[in-house]
Amino acid sequence: MNRLNELFQHKKEPLLSIYFTAGYPDLNSTLDIAEAIEKAGADFMEIGFPYSDPLADGPVIQNSSQKALQNGMNLTILFKQLKELRKRVSIPVLLMGYVNPVLQYGVKNFCDSCAAVGVDGVIVPDLPMVEYEEFYKDYFIDNAISNIFLVTPQTSEERIRKIDNLSNGFIYLLSSSSTTGKNLTVSNEADAYFSRIREMNLKNPTMIGFGISDQKSFNKAAEYTRGAIVGSAFVKFLDTENALQRIPEFINSIRP
Amino acid sequence: MNREFISSSVKWGVNPKGYFGDFGGAYIPEMLYPNVEQLRQQYLNIIYEPDFQEEFHNLLKDYVGRPSPLFHAERLSARYGTTIYLKREDLNHTGAHKINNTVGQILLAERLGKKRIIAETGAGQHGVATATVCALKGLECIIYMGEIDIERQAPNVARMKMMGAKVVPAVSGSKTLKDATNEAMRDWINNPIDTHYIIGSVVGPHPYPDMVARFQSIISEETKKQLFEKTGSENPDIVMACVGGGSNAMGMFYHFLDDQDVRLIAVEAAGLGVNSGESAATTLLGREGVLHGSRSILMQSDDGQVIEPYSISAGLDYPGIGPQHAHLFKQDRAEYVSITDDEAMQAGRLCSELEGIIPAIETAHALAQLEKMIFTGKESVVICLSGRGDKDLDTYMNYFNL
Numbered sequence: 220m221n222r223l224n225e226l227f228q229h230k231k232e233p234l235l236s237i238y239f240t241a242g243y244p245d246l247n248s249t250l251d252i253a254e255a256i257e258k259a260g261a262d263f264m265e266i267g268f269p270y271s272d273p274l275a276d277g278p279v280i281q282n283s284s285q286k287a288l289q290n291g292m293n294l295t296i297l298f299k300q301l302k303e304l305r306k307r308v309s310i311p312v313l314l315m316g317y318v319n320p321v322l323q324y325g326v327k328n329f330c331d332s333c334a335a336v337g338v339d340g341v342i343v344p345d346l347p348m349v350e351y352e353e354f355y356k357d358y359f360i361d362n363a364i365s366n367i368f369l370v371t372p373q374t375s376e377e378r379i380r381k382i383d384n385l386s387n388g389f390i391y392l393l394s395s396s397s398t399t400g401k402n403l404t405v406s407n408e409a410d411a412y413f414s415r416i417r418e419m420n421l422k423n424p425t426m427i428g429f430g431i432s433d434q435k436s437f438n439k440a441a442e443y444t445r446g447a448i449v450g451s452a453f454v455k456f457l458d459t460e461n462a463l464q465r466i467p468e469f470i471n472s473i474r475p
Numbered sequence: 476m477n478r479e480f481i482s483s484s485v486k487w488g489v490n491p492k493g494y495f496g497d498f499g500g501a502y503i504p505e506m507l508y509p510n511v512e513q514l515r516q517q518y519l520n521i522i523y524e525p526d527f528q529e530e531f532h533n534l535l536k537d538y539v540g541r542p543s544p545l546f547h548a549e550r551l552s553a554r555y556g557t558t559i560y561l562k563r564e565d566l567n568h569t570g571a572h573k574i575n576n577t578v579g580q581i582l583l584a585e586r587l588g589k590k591r592i593i594a595e596t597g598a599g600q601h602g603v604a605t606a607t608v609c610a611l612k613g614l615e616c617i618i619y620m621g622e623i624d625i626e627r628q629a630p631n632v633a634r635m636k637m638m639g640a641k642v643v644p645a646v647s648g649s650k651t652l653k654d655a656t657n658e659a660m661r662d663w664i665n666n667p668i669d670t671h672y673i674i675g676s677v678v679g680p681h682p683y684p685d686m687v688a689r690f691q692s693i694i695s696e697e698t699k700k701q702l703f704e705k706t707g708s709e710n711p712d713i714v715m716a717c718v719g720g721g722s723n724a725m726g727m728f729y730h731f732l733d734d735q736d737v738r739l740i741a742v743e744a745a746g747l748g749v750n751s752g753e754s755a756a757t758t759l760l761g762r763e764g765v766l767h768g769s770r771s772i773l774m775q776s777d778d779g780q781v782i783e784p785y786s787i788s789a790g791l792d793y794p795g796i797g798p799q800h801a802h803l804f805k806q807d808r809a810e811y812v813s814i815t816d817d818e819a820m821q822a823g824r825l826c827s828e829l830e831g832i833i834p835a836i837e838t839a840h841a842l843a844q845l846e847k848m849i850f851t852g853k854e855s856v857v858i859c860l861s862g863r864g865d866k867d868l869d870t871y872m873n874y875f876n877l
Contacts, residue, residue, distance in 0.1 A: 270779070271648065272654075272766070272781050274660045274661060278647070281647050318502055319779040323764060345504050345768070347501055349492075350500065370505060371508075371509075373508075375509070393505070397506070398661045401665075
């Protein structure tokens with residue numbers, strides 16, 4: 220059982236997770252932001268490792284990724300920075316990014332490095348489920364790393380069951396099929412989708428992400444699931460003046 | 476079961492898991508899964524239905540103008556001291572091989588009930604070929620094209636607009652083909668129900684590389700018949716084609732893959748030289764990894780960031796190659812060589828002067844390889860003349876100060 224499993228087991232209130240890109244706005248801002256997110260009261264966080272071709276991302280995270288790469292960020296440097304992670308941050312931490320940097324780093328190496336620095340889970344949206352199951356699952360399990368899968372309104376029930384069986388952490392529900400940074404539209408369709416998932420009684424908890432940007436969308440997500448993930452809205456906020464000091468203000472605006 | 480289906484090579488074709496040896500697969504986020512999975516389950520059934528085949532072949536004949544001629548290029552043959560044939564894909568409607576694939580995919584999209592077509596384009600040839608079939612079928616068409624390519628390929632942008640397509644500039648990353656591909660994939664993520672993505676090369680997640688290769692395989696199917704008529708033998712000694720993502724090469728190689736005696740030569744763009752830092756010679760400079768949804772060989776940094784390629788030819792300016800090419804390369808079934816900008820430009824001019832055929836600069840890379848080969852005089856060589864050079868006239872004029 221890792222920190223993520225414990226969090227979902229013990230906390231009953233709606234959970235808030237914050238995403239940001241490692242190495243953005245500055246190469247060495249990663250841990251300062253992580254620490255500030257915890258102090259401001261978020262329940263867990265996702266640290267993105269940048270990739271040159273982030274095809275599931277909208278303009279905000281494309282931009283932060285590109286800037287982070289220009290700043291010199293890569294997985295080797297990130298794991299070096301994260302050596303201090305558990306001296307400064309106690310809430311669960313996930314890494315999120317695309318598969319090619321992980322393949323080049325080596326999947327086993329990557330899982331070992333995650334465990335060594337105290338990372339609890341990983342989200343790699345373009346790592347196919349079948350490859351994960353066939354080749355990589357043991358590296359994750361051996362290191363108690365939760366691999367998080369995405370589900371969209373178009374994902375079939377059969378596939379959701381399969382994802383549920385392979386998951387150990389939570390399942391990441393996309394508010395709609397979209398790239399990151401769009402606004403959650405609370406439609407009848409979305410209602411029906413969230414309700415459908417809730418009624419499946421999955422063994423893993425669920426969180427909603429993509430399009431969560433304010434208190435209203437957060438509350439909506441929390442009606443159906445254990446909570447929500449805020450990404451683009453936070454990355455955009457980091458571009459404002461004195462953002463690091465004002466992180467509590469941001470968190471409060473989502474979940475007072 | 477008809478001919479195309481049977482002749483997909485067991486050894487070199489795709490396996491049931493969507494791989495060519497170590498390469499291929501579908502490395503896509505969940506948002507793309509339902510569409511790609513639907514294609515995977517249905518593409519073979521749909522494209523080998525008799526009514527699909529009939530419509531496909533009728534359109535290839537009456538609309539595209541197939542079969543494209545196999546031309547014995549006598550003056551080039553004399554120059555290099557061997558027998559050279561050119562497979563004239565430049566004579567297709569819209570001026571390149573790209574339309575073989577878009578005709579196939581538009582019929583597929585219709586049968587899947589899709590109303591909206593998206594595509595990426597580099598030089599604009601695939602964009603034009605897509606806009607063309609969308610006009611033919613009355614479907615909405617959105618083409619993603621790098622902002623930089625829009626500037627340097629103005630005539631093709633105008634052709635697309637003339638046929639009613641919307642051309643959307645890709646402003647992310649390097650603003651060229653790779654980024655246009657990212658933008659098209661983002662569009663598909665955001666439009667998961669009514670949209671079909673017509674990928675223009677043998678790249679992308681399975682089943683695209685195999686599907687596009689099957690549509691392009693008409694090139695080698697015809698070549699075999701035509702060569703037999705001319706020489707009494709279906710097989711030449713050597714088959715050559717240029718490779719960006721690799722669709723004309725895969726179509727040209729397809730029916731020769733199992734004929735081990737036929738030498739297959741794929742010509743990549745070396746740009747300013749393979750060690751110049753300005754190159755697109757993927758097999759020389761790349762390593763195994765994942766790009767645009769499949770495991771293949773790509774140009775990348777040590778930590779897996781995609782490196783911007785360079786070639787004077789927008790159609791070869793791509794940092795990867797299709798997964799089937801990666802397989803042919805790794806297993807030594809085909810030889811992968813590279814040609815610089817300068818070598819290609821000279822070969823393009825030579826072909827123009829000796830044969831009265833102005834080739835696309837992409838194609839000129841394949842022609843340039845002739846300079847590097849030593850012939851006994853007994854070989855027969857087929858080169859895929861993948862496209863015509865009209866779109867490249869500005870580049871040729873500037874280069875040669877004409």
